[in-house]
Amino acid sequence: MCAAVTILTTIGIVAALAGETVNFFREISPGRFFGGTTWAPTFGSNAEFGVLPLINGTLMVAAIGIVVAVPLGIGIAIYLSEYAPKRVRTVLKPFLEILAGIPTVVLGFFALNFVTKVVLQTVLPDVEVFNALSAGIVVGIMIIPTIASLSEDAMRAVPQGLREAAYGLGAGKRSVALKVVLPAALSGVVAAVILGLARAVGETMIVAIAAGNQPLVSFDPREGIQTMTAYIVQVSLGDTPTGSVAYRTIFAVGATLFMMTFLLNYLSHRIVSRFREVYE
Amino acid sequence: MAAPAAVLGSADRGARRRRERFFLGLLLLALLIGVASLVTLLVDVLRTGVPRLSLDFLTEFPSRFAERAGAKPALYGSLWIISVCTLFSVPVGIGAAVYLEEYAKPGRLSRLIEVNISNLAGVPSIIYGLLGLAIFVRLFALGRSVLAGGLTLGLLVLPVIVIAGREAIRAVPPSIREAAYALGSTKWQTVSRQVIPAALPGFMTGIILAISRALGETAPLITMGALTFVSFVPSGLLDRFTALPIQIFNWTSRPQSAFQATAAAGIVVLLVVLLTMNAIAILIRNRYERKW
Numbered sequence: 407m408c409a410a411v412t413i414l415t416t417i418g419i420v421a422a423l424a425g426e427t428v429n430f431f432r433e434i435s436p437g438r439f440f441g442g443t444t445w446a447p448t449f450g451s452n453a454e455f456g457v458l459p460l461i462n463g464t465l466m467v468a469a470i471g472i473v474v475a476v477p478l479g480i481g482i483a484i485y486l487s488e489y490a491p492k493r494v495r496t497v498l499k500p501f502l503e504i505l506a507g508i509p510t511v512v513l514g515f516f517a518l519n520f521v522t523k524v525v526l527q528t529v530l531p532d533v534e535v536f537n538a539l540s541a542g543i544v545v546g547i548m549i550i551p552t553i554a555s556l557s558e559d560a561m562r563a564v565p566q567g568l569r570e571a572a573y574g575l576g577a578g579k580r581s582v583a584l585k586v587v588l589p590a591a592l593s594g595v596v597a598a599v600i601l602g603l604a605r606a607v608g609e610t611m612i613v614a615i616a617a618g619n620q621p622l623v624s625f626d627p628r629e630g631i632q633t634m635t636a637y638i639v640q641v642s643l644g645d646t647p648t649g650s651v652a653y654r655t656i657f658a659v660g661a662t663l664f665m666m667t668f669l670l671n672y673l674s675h676r677i678v679s680r681f682r683e684v685y686e
Numbered sequence: 687m688a689a690p691a692a693v694l695g696s697a698d699r700g701a702r703r704r705r706e707r708f709f710l711g712l713l714l715l716a717l718l719i720g721v722a723s724l725v726t727l728l729v730d731v732l733r734t735g736v737p738r739l740s741l742d743f744l745t746e747f748p749s750r751f752a753e754r755a756g757a758k759p760a761l762y763g764s765l766w767i768i769s770v771c772t773l774f775s776v777p778v779g780i781g782a783a784v785y786l787e788e789y790a791k792p793g794r795l796s797r798l799i800e801v802n803i804s805n806l807a808g809v810p811s812i813i814y815g816l817l818g819l820a821i822f823v824r825l826f827a828l829g830r831s832v833l834a835g836g837l838t839l840g841l842l843v844l845p846v847i848v849i850a851g852r853e854a855i856r857a858v859p860p861s862i863r864e865a866a867y868a869l870g871s872t873k874w875q876t877v878s879r880q881v882i883p884a885a886l887p888g889f890m891t892g893i894i895l896a897i898s899r900a901l902g903e904t905a906p907l908i909t910m911g912a913l914t915f916v917s918f919v920p921s922g923l924l925d926r927f928t929a930l931p932i933q934i935f936n937w938t939s940r941p942q943s944a945f946q947a948t949a950a951a952g953i954v955v956l957l958v959v960l961l962t963m964n965a966i967a968i969l970i971r972n973r974y975e976r977k978w
Contacts, residue, residue, distance in 0.1 A: 409785050409790070412782060412806060415841050416802050416806060418817055418820075418841075419813060419816075422816060422819075422820030423816060423820075426820065478716045481712060481713050481715070481716025481717070482716050485713040489713060500968055501721065503968075504961065505720070505724050507899075507902075507960060507964055508724075508902075509902025509904065509956065509960070511902070511931045511938070511953075512727070512731070512902070512934070512957065513727070514938065515938050515950070515953060516726075516727045519730065519938075520727070520730045547720075547723050550720055579706060580706050580710075584709075604810075605810075608809075608813070610810070610811065611904050611905055611931075611935065614905075615935065615939060635812050635905065638812055638815075638816070638909055639812075639905065639908055642815070642908050642909045642910075642911060643908065643914065656816065660813055660816045664809065664810075667809065667810055667813075668805070668808075668809075675801075
């Protein structure tokens with residue numbers, strides 16, 4: 407019975423998103439939605455419904471996040487799994503858990519008031535107050551724990567015998583970490599990165615606070631952009647009447663977002679189950 | 687490492703040692719950046735927020751004037767929705783975990799449920815907000831109420847509770863169950879008097895982590911239409927509400943810099959509650975962790 411609730415939740419999500427999305431596509435063709443390059447759904451008769459700027463903003467923030475989080479997360483994972491003494495590990499693991507537990511609204515505050523106003527405006531004088539860069543960096547910080555702890559699990563699952571064989575051949579610690587452990591754990595590490603990417607794509611509060619609300623197709627991280635999630639927040643905060651096209655857009659955008667994260671999560675599961683090296 | 691040292695020339699050995707050190711240096715740098723960003727965040731928030739904290743901040747209503755704004759409705763709102771969320775998600779989540787581990791026959795259905803739960807854990811929280819808006823607010827006509835908000839968060843944290851609960855049950859060794867059966871217990875007696883009490887610390891950690899996740903969630907509540915500026919305290923399940931993270935978001939998005947201090951004060955309150963809860967969870971885990 408209780409387990410059925412989880413199935414019902416999924417059905418509910420799909421039904422809720424699909425219902426309003428179908429209504430939306432009855433009025434706005436999918437071609438106009440996915441092909442258009444201008445997003446201005448509230449401009450009355452001049453309204454435009456091209457979702458590309460929102461996808462562009464989402465992907466740019468996620469890409470910056472990944473660039474920040476992958477080297478840091480994997481570096482921390484290698485250190486924890488191969489180098490750290492037991493005492494250091496017992497201190498660092500709770501630390502990662504604390505970082506993972508910080509609410510994203512707090513990270514958003516940090517992105518705007520520290521990363522943008524204290525760091526970026528000093529280093530890059532022409533950066534805008536709301537910009538993709540600071541949101542991306544902080545999204546990266548947010549997904550470090552995901553990438554680090556899942557990658558570490560994968561590395562610790564590599565059997566000790568492989569490491570000892572490499573040492574026996576005269577390899578140093580660095581070669582063992584990079585040429586034996588990392589390749590052996592690669593499927594787990596890649597899955598962790600994809601999971602991190604999915605979280606970055608779905609992240610809402612950091613971008614809603616720090617990345618601005620300008621739906622532009624731009625590749626300049628110093629400018630403000632708008633992500634899919636930030637758009638949903640923007641509409642939810644306003645007084646958009648229920649049943650209007652603008653109201654339905656949040657479900658269409660939400661469905662697009664759901665599909666993207668669903669595919670990423672699915673891919674991550676597949677990689678783990680398909681390419682995992684099994685040792686006895 | 688005597689053997690390679692004997693084979694390699696001393697110049698090679700020196701280069702090799704430098705490379706090893708350089709690599710370890712890079713790893714430590716990654717760690718340092720990670721730790722430093724968390725420390726910077728905490729210091730920044732404390733420095734801005736603590737001077738603004740006072741008893742009035744906790745007991746006053748929000749205001750247009752940053753110096754007088756308080757978080758009372760937000761605190762009450764958070765308390766309300768967390769209660770609803772817990773009352774819903776704990777029984778359902780523990781029930782699902784017990785069913786999946788103790789009763790479900792392995793087969794397509796239980797595999798489907800399993801895949802489904804891990805998928806749900808990966809759904810962005812804002813999507814749960816859309817779900818809450820479509821199902822609870824509109825279909826069930828609960829309005830943008832405490833009840834709708836609590837249930838939305840309840841669904842959001844359900845996978846956390848189920849996954850932690852299953853792990854806790856799995857950690858109870860089969861010998862305990864077999865001993866109970868050998869004494870003539872029924873299935874239900876075994877589960878309710880042996881397995882569940884033995885798994886209780888694990889349940890508790892999962893529940894505390896789930897509640898602290900729900901406490902910090904902002905996006906789903908905004909999406910389902912929680913208020914951002916409230917001058918009353920909810921008095922029932924069907925009242926409208928705001929919550930502490932939403933109030934923080936509202937203050938952060940104001941242009942006046944005085945409100946940033948108010949936001950930081952709100953964050954300090956939120957973080958103190960969350961870190962306390964996390965600490966309790968870690969304590970429970972360390973205290974009651976049993977090796978069978």
